[in-house]
Amino acid sequence: MDIPxxxxxxxxxxxxxxxxxxxxxxPELGPGDMxxxxxxxxxxxxxxxxxxxxxxxxxxxxxxxGHETVGEIFHLPDSVKTDITGAPVKVGDRIMWSHLxxxxxxxxxxxxxxxxxxxxRGYGFSNAYELRGGYAExxxxxxxxxxxxxxxxxxxxxxxxxxxxxxxxxNAFDGxxxxxxxxxxxSVVVTGVGPVGLFAIVLAAQTGAAKIIAVDxxxxxxxxxxxxxxxxxxxxxxxxxSAEKVKYIRDLCGGRGADVVIECSGSLPVFAENLDLLAxxxxxxxxxQTSEQAVQIVPNKIQRKSAVVIGSHSGDIRHYIKCLKxxxxxxxxxxxxxxxSKKYKLEEANQALEDMRAGIALKAALVN
Ligand SMILES: [Zn+2]
Ligand SMILES: [Zn+2]
Numbered sequence: 001m002d003i004p005x006x007x008x009x010x011x012x013x014x015x016x017x018x019x020x021x022x023x024x025x026x027p028e029l030g031p032g033d034m035x036x037x038x039x040x041x042x043x044x045x046x047x048x049x050x051x052x053x054x055x056x057x058x059x060x061x062x063x064x065x066g067h068e069t070v071g072e073i074f075h076l077p078d079s080v081k082t083d084i085t086g087a088p089v090k091v092g093d094r095i096m097w098s099h100l101x102x103x104x105x106x107x108x109x110x111x112x113x114x115x116x117x118x119x120x121r122g123y124g125f126s127n128a129y130e131l132r133g134g135y136a137e138x139x140x141x142x143x144x145x146x147x148x149x150x151x152x153x154x155x156x157x158x159x160x161x162x163x164x165x166x167x168x169x170x171n172a173f174d175g176x177x178x179x180x181x182x183x184x185x186x187s188v189v190v191t192g193v194g195p196v197g198l199f200a201i202v203l204a205a206q207t208g209a210a211k212i213i214a215v216d217x218x219x220x221x222x223x224x225x226x227x228x229x230x231x232x233x234x235x236x237x238x239x240x241x242s243a244e245k246v247k248y249i250r251d252l253c254g255g256r257g258a259d260v261v262i263e264c265s266g267s268l269p270v271f272a273e274n275l276d277l278l279a280x281x282x283x284x285x286x287x288x289q290t291s292e293q294a295v296q297i298v299p300n301k302i303q304r305k306s307a308v309v310i311g312s313h314s315g316d317i318r319h320y321i322k323c324l325k326x327x328x329x330x331x332x333x334x335x336x337x338x339x340x341s342k343k344y345k346l347e348e349a350n351q352a353l354e355d356m357r358a359g360i361a362l363k364a365a366l367v368n
């Protein structure tokens with residue numbers, strides 16, 4: 001099939017302004033570059049903040065957002081025969097891909113942690129005219145980008161969670177494992193049950209944890225989290241103050257507090273309060289914090305409990321692959337596809353962002 005001359009895209013031309021529908025010329029493809037037709041592009045909480053310039057990074061506009069994309073291969077260069085696992089690929093196959101890491105910097109070469117690549121080229125954050133964002137009809141997947149084919153028995157709705165929230169949590173659980181992980185019989189508290197929190201719950205549910213306590217202020221999200229494996233749900237809005245809530249949660253964990261607390265809410269007060277939920281030798285895994293603002297904590301709460309604090313950021317193709325395999329193996333058990341609570345046409349991207357900000361949609365997705 002001929003490569004299209006232009007692609008429709010919803011472009012962030014200026015921060016804090018609505019996205020604009022533009023026809024972007026399809027850039028000339030380099031050797032090894034693929035062109036994909038966007039099948040499903042989900043809207044991330046990060047996009048909601050990016051559009052308003054509320055993130056710690058400030059990439060120059062115009063930008064085509066969308067880093068959680070399932071794309072159908074439209075143009076496949078002769079040099080590309082398989083995905084990163086060695087599975088053969090052909091035109092029409094659905095794939096997902098990580099950011100492009102240079103493979104030569106200290107993080108890539110010495111740390112073997114490409115997530116921290118010093119010269120990564122991202123999808124969903126770059127110049128609109130490079131056509132590397134999911135809020136579009138087509139997207140360029142640059143040569144050298146790690147990608148994985150989505151198995152035929154996994155729908156795009158089921159798969160798309162692995163593109164961001166899922167891979168982030170799989171990476172974070174690898175970090176947690178290096179510090180002892182979640183052990184059978186443990187009490188686990190997950191604060192914030194958006195997509196990241198849901199993946200934390202569903203992975204915790206596989207560990208033999210005795211209690212997986214979901215905390216949020218949205219009754220809908222809390223109810224949904226039960227279907228992903230939460231044993232107890234707590235609406236934080238039901239308590240008169242923090243002390244009452246902390247006591248209630250600690251009591252649920254046998255009065256000793258939680259062996260593992262996973263912060264997925266992004267809230268600074270919640271981040272600080274979670275230190276009070278930890279049991280002695282508890283582990284505190286932080287995945288949800290994106291703010292650059294400060295918050296006051298008492299460091300002695302960490303020291304006195306001999307607690308372990310673990311941060312984790314994003315994920316590389318290992319984590320996409322593992323998350324996708326996890327979803328494939330457990331799709332009969334958990335409603336992965338329902339993470340997409342509402343679908344919008346590409347042209348309705350502004351509405352999708354608004355609904356995400358208002359908390360109406362758990363995860364919105366754009367379809368072509
Ligand atoms: Zn995301
Ligand atoms: Zn690198």
